[in-house]
Structures are given as C-alpha cells and as structure tokens.
Amino acid sequence: MLESYLVRGLKAGLVAGVALGLFVAVLANPMIAAAEGLAGDHGGHHASDGSGGHHAGEGGHGGQEASGVLGVVSAPLISVVGGVFWGLLLGVLTFGLAFYFLEPAIPGTGATKSAIAAAGGFVTVSGAPWLVLPPQPPGVEQALSTDARLALYAGLMLAGLSACLLAGYVYTGLRDGGRGRALVGAAVPFCTLVGLAFVLPANPATQSLPVAFVAAFRAQVVFGQAMVWTLLAGTHAWLAAGDETDEKQFATDVGVDDPVTAD
Amino acid sequence: MATANTVHGRIESARPALTTPRVALGLTLIAILGFTLLFVQEPLVHDSLHNARHAAGITCH
Numbered sequence: 001m002l003e004s005y006l007v008r009g010l011k012a013g014l015v016a017g018v019a020l021g022l023f024v025a026v027l028a029n030p031m032i033a034a035a036e037g038l039a040g041d042h043g044g045h046h047a048s049d050g051s052g053g054h055h056a057g058e059g060g061h062g063g064q065e066a067s068g069v070l071g072v073v074s075a076p077l078i079s080v081v082g083g084v085f086w087g088l089l090l091g092v093l094t095f096g097l098a099f100y101f102l103e104p105a106i107p108g109t110g111a112t113k114s115a116i117a118a119a120g121g122f123v124t125v126s127g128a129p130w131l132v133l134p135p136q137p138p139g140v141e142q143a144l145s146t147d148a149r150l151a152l153y154a155g156l157m158l159a160g161l162s163a164c165l166l167a168g169y170v171y172t173g174l175r176d177g178g179r180g181r182a183l184v185g186a187a188v189p190f191c192t193l194v195g196l197a198f199v200l201p202a203n204p205a206t207q208s209l210p211v212a213f214v215a216a217f218r219a220q221v222v223f224g225q226a227m228v229w230t231l232l233a234g235t236h237a238w239l240a241a242g243d244e245t246d247e248k249q250f251a252t253d254v255g256v257d258d259p260v261t262a263d
Numbered sequence: 264m265a266t267a268n269t270v271h272g273r274i275e276s277a278r279p280a281l282t283t284p285r286v287a288l289g290l291t292l293i294a295i296l297g298f299t300l301l302f303v304q305e306p307l308v309h310d311s312l313h314n315a316r317h318a319a320g321i322t323c324h
Contacts, residue, residue, distance in 0.1 A: 002277045020318075028318035075311050082300060082315030089296050100277070104269045126320055135320030138313070149322040150302055221320040 004243065005100035006092065012235040013091015016228045020083040023224050028083075029076040031220060032138055038209050039139030087228055094121040095236045105168055107175070111237035118233035120164040123190075126225045128160025129153045131197035135221035137214060140207040149203065159196060163189040 099106075099117050106113045133153055136142065142149065167186040174182040207214065301321060303309060309316075309324070316323045 002280050024315055024318045029314050032314050032317050073311075076314050078311040079314035079316075079318070082312045083318065085296060086300055086315065086319055089293070089300065093293065093297075101270060101273050104273060129322070130320060133322045135317070136323070138317060138323070146304065146322075146324050150304075153322045154302070218320075221318060224318055225320060 002100055006096040008236060008239045008243065009092045009094070009096025009099065010088065011091075011239055012095050012232045013088040014084075015087075015235045016091060016231040017084040017087020019231050020087045020224065020228050021080045023227065024083040025076075025080045027220060028224065029079065031217060033076075035137040035139055035209060035213070035217065038213060039137075039207075087232075090121060090125065090228065091232055091236075094118070095232060099236070102168075105172060107168070107171055110241065111233075114233040114237040114240065117236075118229040120161075120168075121232070122225065122229045123164055123193075124157055124160040128163070128193055129156040131194060132156060132200050133203060135218050136205060137207075137209060137217040139209060140205045140214075142203050142205045144201065144203045152200065152203075156197075156200075159193060163193040 094117055095114070098121075099114075102117070103113060106116050108116060129152075133149055133156075144152070166189040170188065171182045171186040174185045299308065300312065300315070300319075304324070313323070
C-alpha cells in the first residue's frame with residue numbers, strides 16, 4: 001500500500017518536475033541572466049556576505065559564460081535538471097510519504113485532499129520562509145549573512161509545517177461543532193505564523209535593480225512554485241482516482257477482498 | 264486491510280514494509296537530494312544550481 005503511494009508521488013513529482021525544468025529553461029534562466037546583466041559588473045557584491053568570497057573575482061556568476069560541474073555542462077542546464085529533481089523531491093515527500101501517513105487526517109475527499117496537501121506543502125516549503133526571506137533576483141545585497149539566512153529558511157520551513165499540522169489537528173477537533181468554528185480555529189496557527197514573521201530579525205535588502213524588475217521576478221517565482229504545486233495536486237488526484245477505479249475493477253474481476261495489496 | 268483508516272492505522276499497516284535498511288536508504292536519499300538543492304554552499308555545486316535556486320525562491324548567497 002505504501003509502495004503504491006510512493007509510486008504515485010513519484011509520478012506526480014515527475015510531471016511537476018519536468019514542468020519546472022521547462023519553466024527554468026524557458027523563463028527563469030533568461031530572467032536571471034537579465035538580472036545579472038542589469039546588476040552590472042559590480043561582481044564584488046558576493047564577497048560582502050562573509051561566506052561568498054568564492055564568487056568575487058568571477059564577476060558574479062558570469063552570465064552566459066557560467067559553467068557548471070567540471071565545466072563540461074553549463075550551469076543553466078544543470079539548473080534545469082535541478083528543477084526536475086526539485087519536483088521529484090516534493091512529489092515523493094509530500095504525495096508519497098506525507099500523504100500516505102496523513103491521508104486519514106486531511107479534511108475532504110478525493111481531489112480536495114490532494115489540493116489541501118499541496119497547499120500545506122507550499123506553505124511549508126515556500127510560503128512560510130518567504131514571509132521573512134522573499135524571493136530575490138541575483139545581485140541583491142541582503143543584511144543577514146548567507147548562513148543566517150539558510151538557518152532562518154530551514155527554521156521557517158519547520159514553523160510552516162507545524163502550522164499546517166496544527167491547523168489540520170484543530171480543524172478535525174472542532175469540525176463536529178460546526179464548520180465555521182473549525183475554519184476559524186484552523187486559521188489561528190497561520191495567523192501565528194504571520195505574526196512570527198514580524199518578530200524575527202528583518203532582512204533589509206539593497207539592490208541596484210529597477211523596482212519593477214524585482215516585482216516581476218518575484219511574480220515569476222511565485223507563479224513557478226504555484227504551478228509546481230498545482231500540477232502535483234492535479235496529477236496526484238488524477239492518478240489516485242484512476243488507481244481506485246482499477247482496484248475496484250480488479251476486485252470485481254478476480255473476487256479478492258483486499259484489492260490494495262493485489263498489485 | 265484490518266487496520267482502521269486513521270493516521271495510527273496507516274503507521275501500523277506500513278510497519279512490516281519499513282525495515283531498517285529500507286528506511287535508512289530512503290531517508291539518506293531524501294536527505295542527500297534535499298540538502299543538495301537547499302543548503303549546499305560548496306561553490307561548484309552552488310553555482311551549478313544557482314538558477315534553479317533563484318527560480319524556486321530559495322534563499323541564496
């Protein structure tokens with residue numbers, strides 16, 4: 001049973017991953033190259049955050065010239081592959097593992113469950129961290145050091161996950177007392193999460209890029225991740241519905257009691 | 264499927280399949296992939312995945 005969930009997660013992840021890979025290739029790579037072009041040649045900005053000294057002297061990431069592992073494959077190409085793996089990882093973790101264990105506790109049925117799982121995944125992986133560390137184009141100087149920001153990002157992922165689990169728990173607990181009350185109760189953890197973002201250290205950024213460009217870049221990133229989670233949820237719901245029909249069909253054909261283990 | 268449809272039941276029904284080597288292997292693979300995409304700052308790896316990180320909105324140097 002766990003296996004069929006993992007396989008579904010992997011398939012959904014592959015669909016979303018390939019889409020994200022295409023997104024990186026067609027939209028993100030040119031956008032980032034443009035950002036590096038706009039930021040001009042003050043390549044030294046990387047050295048200022050303490051841990052980025054390795055970037056100094058190479059003029060940022062070198063725009064078009066950037067080379068990846070061993071200099072054989074270009075970095076933008078590896079990023080496309082990275083996008084595919086990002087989708088796979090999210091698919092297996094959210095819709096393979098987490099969905100298998102949490103499915104009974106997720107409100108709704110069928111596609112609604114998939115959509116709620118995807119929303120929870122988005123809040124955990126991107127939404128919560130973005131409250132403090134919004135997506136930035138390359139070439140932006142940020143007040144906090146890289147290490148501090150990575151730790152903060154990881155911590156906020158944990159906070160986002162906790163908020164989602166807590167909201168689910170509260171919703172299930174209050175559901176019998178009316179749906180409105182349950183929804184209000186479920187909103188409390190998310191409000192706490194937003195409140196938390198104001199308490200945490202601010203990360204003011206200075207940039208030489210036009211404000212409109214930064215806004216467009218952020219919109220693009222948000223669109224990309226929203227697309228990933230929508231595709232994950234959609235593919236997963238579609239696969240789950242199909243598998244369920246197959247299992248019922250198989251059960252009636254063969255007359256087994258336990259269609260789930262009969263793969 | 265004798266176990267009830269609860270989170271607890273799911274854990275119970277998965278237990279026979281969750282042998283130690285399998286769990287260890289699975290967690291290792293996920294950790295390696297997640298860590299590489301999210302946190303590795305090793306210049307070679309980081310520069311290669313730079314665009315993917317920015318595209319996914321993960322905080323970066």
